[in-house]
Amino acid sequence: MSDGARARWRLIVRGIVQGVGFRPFVFGLARRLALAGHVGNDSGGVFIEVEGAPSALAAFLRELRANPPPLAMMDSIEVEAVPVRGESAFVIVESEARAEANTSISPDVCVCDDCLRELFDPADRRYRYPFINCTHCGPRFTIIQDIPYDRPLTTMSAFPMCPVCAREYHDPTDRRFHAQPVACPTCGPRVWFEAPGQPTLHDDDAIRAAQAALRDGWIVAVKGIGGFHLACDATNDAALCALRRRKGRGDKPFAVMVRDLAAARALAEMDDDQIALLTSKARPIVLLRRRPDAPLSELVAPGNAYVGLMLPYSPLHYLLLDDLTQPLVMTSGNLSDEPICKDNDEALRRLASLADGFLLHNRDIHMWCDDSVMRAFAGRTLPVRRSRGYAPFPIRLAQSVPALIAVGGELKATFCVARDRQAYLSQHIGDMENLETLQAFERALAHFVKLFRITPERVACDLHPGYLSTQWAERFAAEHNLPLVKVQHHHAHIAACLAEHGFAPDVDVIGVSFDGTGYGSDRAIWGGEVLVANCRTFTRVAQLKYVPLPGGDASIKRPYRAALAHLWVAGIPWDDDLPCVSACPPQERRALRQQLERGFNCPPTSSMGRLFDAVAALVGVRQTVTYEAQAAIELEALCDDAEQERYEWVTAPAADGGALLLDPAPMLRRMVDDLRAGVARQVIAARLHNTIAELIAQVSDHVRRQTGLNVVALSGGVFQNVQLLRRTLPRLRAAGFEVLMHHVVPPNDGGLALGQAAVGGWSGCL
Numbered sequence: 001m002s003d004g005a006r007a008r009w010r011l012i013v014r015g016i017v018q019g020v021g022f023r024p025f026v027f028g029l030a031r032r033l034a035l036a037g038h039v040g041n042d043s044g045g046v047f048i049e050v051e052g053a054p055s056a057l058a059a060f061l062r063e064l065r066a067n068p069p070p071l072a073m074m075d076s077i078e079v080e081a082v083p084v085r086g087e088s089a090f091v092i093v094e095s096e097a098r099a100e101a102n103t104s105i106s107p108d109v110c111v112c113d114d115c116l117r118e119l120f121d122p123a124d125r126r127y128r129y130p131f132i133n134c135t136h137c138g139p140r141f142t143i144i145q146d147i148p149y150d151r152p153l154t155t156m157s158a159f160p161m162c163p164v165c166a167r168e169y170h171d172p173t174d175r176r177f178h179a180q181p182v183a184c185p186t187c188g189p190r191v192w193f194e195a196p197g198q199p200t201l202h203d204d205d206a207i208r209a210a211q212a213a214l215r216d217g218w219i220v221a222v223k224g225i226g227g228f229h230l231a232c233d234a235t236n237d238a239a240l241c242a243l244r245r246r247k248g249r250g251d252k253p254f255a256v257m258v259r260d261l262a263a264a265r266a267l268a269e270m271d272d273d274q275i276a277l278l279t280s281k282a283r284p285i286v287l288l289r290r291r292p293d294a295p296l297s298e299l300v301a302p303g304n305a306y307v308g309l310m311l312p313y314s315p316l317h318y319l320l321l322d323d324l325t326q327p328l329v330m331t332s333g334n335l336s337d338e339p340i341c342k343d344n345d346e347a348l349r350r351l352a353s354l355a356d357g358f359l360l361h362n363r364d365i366h367m368w369c370d371d372s373v374m375r376a377f378a379g380r381t382l383p384v385r386r387s388r389g390y391a392p393f394p395i396r397l398a399q400s401v402p403a404l405i406a407v408g409g410e411l412k413a414t415f416c417v418a419r420d421r422q423a424y425l426s427q428h429i430g431d432m433e434n435l436e437t438l439q440a441f442e443r444a445l446a447h448f449v450k451l452f453r454i455t456p457e458r459v460a461c462d463l464h465p466g467y468l469s470t471q472w473a474e475r476f477a478a479e480h481n482l483p484l485v486k487v488q489h490h491h492a493h494i495a496a497c498l499a500e501h502g503f504a505p506d507v508d509v510i511g512v513s514f515d516g517t518g519y520g521s522d523r524a525i526w527g528g529e530v531l532v533a534n535c536r537t538f539t540r541v542a543q544l545k546y547v548p549l550p551g552g553d554a555s556i557k558r559p560y561r562a563a564l565a566h567l568w569v570a571g572i573p574w575d576d577d578l579p580c581v582s583a584c585p586p587q588e589r590r591a592l593r594q595q596l597e598r599g600f601n602c603p604p605t606s607s608m609g610r611l612f613d614a615v616a617a618l619v620g621v622r623q624t625v626t627y628e629a630q631a632a633i634e635l636e637a638l639c640d641d642a643e644q645e646r647y648e649w650v651t652a653p654a655a656d657g658g659a660l661l662l663d664p665a666p667m668l669r670r671m672v673d674d675l676r677a678g679v680a681r682q683v684i685a686a687r688l689h690n691t692i693a694e695l696i697a698q699v700s701d702h703v704r705r706q707t708g709l710n711v712v713a714l715s716g717g718v719f720q721n722v723q724l725l726r727r728t729l730p731r732l733r734a735a736g737f738e739v740l741m742h743h744v745v746p747p748n749d750g751g752l753a754l755g756q757a758a759v760g761g762w763s764g765c766l
Contacts, residue, residue, distance in 0.1 A: 008037070008051040008085060011061075012078040016104045016393065017046045018149040020071035021135035023092050024177040026064070033060055036087035041095040041148040043453070051087055071106060071136060071281070075396065075422075092172060095148040104422070105141050105149070105451060107389050108225050108369065110283040110313035112137035114175065119315050120322075125164070126184055128204055130191050130316040131363060135179045137281075141392055141427075142226045142365050143181060147451060151180045155364040162187035181363075188363075191316065195357035207319050210359040214324065219243050221333055221347055221355035225314050226369030226388045226427075227340040228333025228347050230354060231257075233326050240299035240329065246354045248336040250626025253301035255285045255308040255371065257330040259321040264309050267294040267327065273376040282389025283313035284372035300329060303622070303630075305637035308373060313389075316361070332370055339430055339440035342368040367447055368440075369427045377722050378729065383746040384720055385412065391427040392448065395744060395754060398504045401761025405445065405476075406460040407469040408753035409489065411628060412746070413437070415445055415469075416753035417454045423499065423757050424452055425745060432468045441469070460485040460760025462492070462752065464519035485760035489518030489752070490529045491538040493715035496755030498535050500744040501713075505535045505762035509740070510703050512696055515716035515748070516556070516609030516629065525549065527607025527716070528662065530699050532707060535755075536763040541706075542651075542660035542699050545569075548602035549610065550595040559613035559631045560584050560623045561592060566614040568596050570665035572672055579620030608692070608718050611664060615688050618671060619681045629717065635685050639723045643686035646694050647671065651702075660699065667691055686723075693727035697735055704737075713740040717748035 013022070018041050026039040026048055035052040050060055061079065068074055111119070115132045118124040126132045133139070143154045151157055161169060165184050168176040176182045183189060185203070193206035193213075201209045210220050214231060217239045222229045230247065232239040234256050243249070258264045264278060268288035278286045285308040290296070294307070301307055310330070312318045321328065333341045333351055341347040342365040348358065373385035383390075403419040413429040426444055430437045448454070461473035463486050470486075477484035487495070494511030503509070511531040520526035528544030547562075547569050555561035563580035567573075574581045574589065584592070595602055609632060616622045616631035621638065625631050647667035654661050667688075674684050700712050712732055719725060719741065732739050745751035 005053055006051060006084050007054050007057055008049060008082050009057055009061075010080050010082045011048040011050070011064075012045060013048065013064075013074055013076070014045040014104075015075035016071070016073040016106050018147070019106045019140050019180060021069040021177075022046055022072050024135065024172050025069045025072075027090060027092055027172040029060060029063055030090040035060060036090050038091050038093045040093040041150065043147050049082065050090075051084060069136075071109060073104075073393070075104070092178075095150050104394050105144055105147070105392055107141050107282065107391060107393055108139050109137050109281050109389070111315050111318065115315070116318065119318060128319060129185050129188070130207070130314075130319055130361065131181070131183050131189050132315045133179060133181045134175045135177060136175070138179070138181045139225050142367050142369050143363070144451070145366050149180060154180050155366050156181050156183070158364070159183055159188050189361050191359065191361040193357060193359050206359060207316075208323075210320060210357065211324055213357045214328065215326075218356040219246070219354065220357045220359055221351045222316070222320065222330075222359045223344065223347065223361050224316065225365070226371075227342045227365060228351065229330040230333050230351070231328050231330050234296050234300055234329045235326050237297050237299055240297050243329065243331070243354075244299065247331070249331075250336075251302045251630065252336075252627035253304050253306075253308060254329040254331045255310060255373075256296065256300060256327050257310050257312060257317065257321065258327045259312065259318075259324070261311070263327060264311065267291060267296060268307055268309055271376070273379050277374055277376045277381060278309065278311060282372060283311055284374040284389055285310045287373065287375045287384065296327065303634055306633075310371065320359070330371075337431055337434060338436050340368050340370050367427075367444065372428075375720070375722060377725055380743045382720065382722070383742060383744065383750070384748065385428050385750060386414070386425065386745055387428040392424045392451075394422040394424050395500055396502070397421045397423055397499060397758065397761075398502050399762070401757065402457040403454050404458045404460060404757060404760055405449070405454070405456045405473075406753045406756035406760055407473045408756065409462050409469060409749040410464070410467045412748050412750040413441065413469060414750050414753050415441065415448070416757040417445070417448045417452055418757045418761060419452070419454055422452075423754055424448060425751075425754055428750065438468050438472065441472075456480070456482060458483040458485060458760060460487055460756040462486070462519065462756070463488050463521065485756075485763065487756045487759045488521050488538070490515070490526055490531065490716065491533055492752045492755030492759060493747070494531055494533045494538065494713050494755065495535045495758045496745055496751040497713040497715040497740050497742055497747070499754050499758040500742065501740050503535065505758070508532055508534050508707070508709055509711040509713045510700050510707075510709050511538070511713045511715065512700070513716045514608035514718035516607055520606075525603050525605035525607060527605060527609050528611065529606065530660075530703065532703065532709065535758040540659045541703055542662060544606040544608060544611065545661045545663045546604035546606055547610070548596055548599065549605045550592050550602050552601065552603050555610070556613075556625075558624050559617040562610045563614040563617035564589070564592055565596065565602075566611065566664070566668055567618075568593075570668045572669060577676065578618065578672065580614075580617040580623065583617065583623035608716075612688075612718070615671065615684075618668070619675060619684050621681060621685075632718075632721065635688070636721050636723045638682045638685040639689055640680070640682040640686040643683050644690065645687050646690035647687055649691065649695055651699070660702065662695065662699065689721075689723050689727050692724060693731055696728050697731035700732060700737060701735055710736065711738045711740060715742065715747050715751070719747040
């Protein structure tokens with residue numbers, strides 16, 4: 001409707017449009033175009049009414065779509081004409097809460113350049129203030145208690161604004177307009193340092209005391225945006241040895257924080273894509289190849305050619321690193337296998353045996369969020385752990401799903417809540433192997449259900465009956481009388497890849513799902529699977545030949561056992577000159593042989609992850625591991641990039657006419673020959689990767705001839721291996737395949753919940 005030369009439109013904008021400067025942007029745009037009306041938040045997004053000349057309204061909509069604020073991500077804009085009111089001003093109105101509506105939440109964002117300049121400007125009133133922020137940066141997800149995103153519904157509600165901060169907050173032309181965490185030294189949170197037997201120090205004295213402690217080799221617990229870090233000097237062997245011993249860390253690598261890009265370049269080799277990822281607003285840990293002369297302790301990442309680097313992302317980090325010349329280890333503030341600490345009292349209790357001192361603050365963390373871990377590959381992001389900086393940004397699905405909960409797997413656990421076309425994958429929860437992590441899972445899930453207004457109509461989980469997540473889903477579904485959809489592990493991997501690429505539910509692809517462990521529909525341990533799959537169903541069309549895994553999980557921690565099993569199946573004698581044989585004590589060797597001959601406690605596995613472990617042990621890279629995939633990671637890092645040769649496999653139909661069997665026995669025989677001929681481990685490692693890449697291409701071509709399918713989806717933890725990807729993608733593309741890989745959610749089990757949500761939402765209930 002219009003009134004002469006005037007018209008009025010009502011717009012509903014959905015997506016990440018709260019806490020990102022959207023309302024001041026709309027305010028400024030409307031004022032520039034001489035439009036009247038209002039803008040406000042509600043639980044579903046942002047509502048706008050604009051009134052003025054039709055040409056100005058059209059310009060408003062064009063600009064809104066083309067140039068939204070940098071942190072905004074719009075899913076949709078609904079526009080309708082409404083009666084003209086004859087208003088002359090444009091205003092920002094109070095937020096409205098609607099019980100049934102939901103909106104997306106911005107992840108936490110690193111401190112922006114403008115705030116960083118103010119942080120180190122002695123003339124600025126927020127000089128060296130550890131909680132400086134504005135509309136374009138700072139905490140979001142970790143401080144939000146409910147929507148709409150306004151200060152009273154965040155942990156900043158405990159800090160009434162001083163008159164100066166209040167003026168900034170209410171001024172639509174100010175960079176801090178409606179920046180919910182806005183604060184200053186007069187009215188905001190404070191930081192302090194405490195250590196046994198020492199006086200408590202506050203503010204800048206606290207930061208300088210923490211720096212001195214780190215220089216002296218202390219381990220300091222540092223409260224950040226999403227939880228606590230345990231920090232120490234990354235060049236100090238004694239500090240790192242103590243940290244590993246206290247934390248129960250084994251050889252698992254530590255992340256390292258450096259003050260700037262120049263410091264990062266001194267530690268690792270990096271290309272433009274890796275630099276872009278390292279300096280992105282999300283500020284993840286980025287896995288980079290370590291420089292041989294890097295001034296880092298070997299205890300940062302024992303036996304590992306890569307180092308996980310990150311840049312500071314909070315003002316407190318910048319202040320802590322400002323006068324330090326050494327890089328800092330920044331690892332999760334917890335005992336191994338426990339959830340990260342987020343509260344002061346909890347940290348002082350749980351981390352007392354780990355830390356020598358505590359750098360604390362009184363801005364509460366409502367929802368913990370661990371650091372994200374990423375790799376860069378072929379110009380794109382390859383997620384390893386999707387958490388701070390990315391969660392809870394939604395994945396938009398091809399079609400709507402009923403409201404549901406998908407609980408994920410066991411290792412690298414995440415969950416997913418979904419409704420309509422939005423799937424919200426949680427931050428990294430941890431390994432669901434103990435009660436503490438299960439309780440953390442329950443708390444985070446309750447928060448997501450509240451934030452995103454999920455009233456579940458069904459529940460999805462893994463097939464594995466022993467997973468704590470599966471058992472929780474069974475109880476929850478029974479208690480609430482909800483349908484339970486159990487999704488096969490490797491089908492969920494492929495469905496996750498399809499969902500993130502926006503595939504419709506019934507579109508079939510060739511799915512290559514390679515990982516360490518997944519419960520098969522035949523109750524065997526799967527992990528080397530080729531499927532014809534969509535987001536409802538799958539058919540297993542090829543698999544690694546089953547190999548007995550003596551002792552089950554015991555072989556995962558002792559790769560030499562997997563190697564001996566593979567040798568036994570391949571008919572290769574256990575001669576003492578083979579590293580995996582000599583690594584196994586004679587008594588254990590005899591017991592293993594009896595197990596294999598009798599089939600006692602030897603679950604069959606088709607796992608590609610276990611094959612990589614076996615080869616690592618066979619060639620003497622790694623016989624025992626202290627963290628998941630350690631052997632495969634070290635084998636990947638050995639690869640000789642110049643090596644082009646590969647080994648042969650046997651592929652044959654199964655005796656029952658089922659899936660094509662992929663038998664590595666010929667490859668293992670050639671490897672043993674190479675080993676005895678003195679061929680370098682680097683060459684053997686490269687030949688293994690070449691072989692697997694060629695196998696993927698050949699099997700995909702075989703399936704294409706049978707089905708006509710031309711899209712290959714690569715998923716599962718094995719596809720974190722960039723050496724394998726570098727060899728696989730060119731082969732598939734040269735053969736004319738379209739290749740899908742993960743860029744939004746991890747290929748490992750951290751992405752399972754998304755696949756479960758897709759299958760659970762789009763398939764019938766079991």
